[in-house]
Amino acid sequence: MEMTDVAAVSRARDGDAEAFRLLVERHSRAIFRVAWRMTGNEHDADDVVQETFLRAYRQIDRFEERANFSTWLHRIAINCSLDLLRARGRHDKQYGGDVDVLDPSSDAPEPDRIAISAELQQHVAAAMKRLSDNERTAFVLRHFEGMPVEEIGKTLGIQVNATKHTIFRAVRKLRDALEPFVRSTQCNT
């Protein structure tokens, strides 16, 4: 029978490295996903994943067994990502590495699922780059993580109304940036 998270945490607290390994292997993919979406590049996301599990290991005594380990870990990952972004002052820097913003009206190659996917990646990365740290974090937490507005507000340290407006601004910016490509894609298909 597979060990539950709570049982693994309990054994990890007693110094069982294999139990902690189980937790890492079970949750690292999801943590990498949220870290990659928040930081926008793989290298930073790798660092966030490492830091997240190191912090979790150090603070494992603080984890309450009635809580959900995945939620607790995600919160640590979000804080690590925010720390990294703040430390680097990333709002002026590129999100997602070097991105060439393509003109949607240019001569697109033959509709090819893989080619479109790669192209869309660049467009989305360019659009995400235009978001501020708070906008990107609020959007990722709301859109991908399904986190309630109140909780996002607590994470970012802002009021509920301000959180809602941050999410609205993020979505509006994405729509303005990506709408032409949506139409172009719809025309091509």
Next chain:
Amino acid sequence: MQHLNDEDLIAHHYRDTDSSEHLRACADCRAQYETLRSVLALVDAVPVPERDPEQIWNRLRWRLERRRRRTWQWMMSAAAVLAIVFVAGAWWREGQRTADSGQRVASNPATQQLSNPTTQQPNNPGSNKVLVYVVTDHLDAAERVLAEVANADPKKGLDVGEETKRAEDLVDANRIYRQTAARRGDARIAALLSDIEPILVELSHSGAKLSPDELASMQKRIDSKNLLFKMRVMSAQGEGQQHNQNVLASQHLNSL
């Protein structure tokens, strides 16, 4: 009919509000909402890079082990510092107590006579413990010198070049310890040191070699007063106190 604004559409999308009824009835708003959904679907369509959990663990394990090693080293260093502080504190406390009692004795005319070894002051168990503890090393060194002499073959005499140098070093220390013991009223230590001193002085003044007669005479004085036995007993008492101090120190550390 009032159209839905961007915020209404976004709130509806994330199910913070429900505008389904309006969207069914209003084609313009429905078109706006479809565009929004398509944009967000585009964001969803971006593939996320994959990571092998085993690789993540391998990198993490190395960092955890390094961290554990650092923590262990830090704990060892902290324990060593605590042990040093504890022992130094114990020494300082004993030293203060000894100094205080010495000052009280010296400043009180009624008790000044006690500093005279011929009129013994009552034993102070605390300060005497410290004295025995301190004298132990000196007695060990002196015992080694005297044992060389006591165990030598009286028929052959003894080359004492090395012992002479060691005896010279020990004479001054012996004198100070003897005077201190006498001043503190520890007759037992004072008497033992008093018995040792003439032999150390004689040894320090002897040449490079003791003749068989000189050696036999010295051995006789050492044997007649059972000096080696008394020195070993005194050293054992000092080591016992040292052991107790160590036990106390380790108990203190364990209780932290």
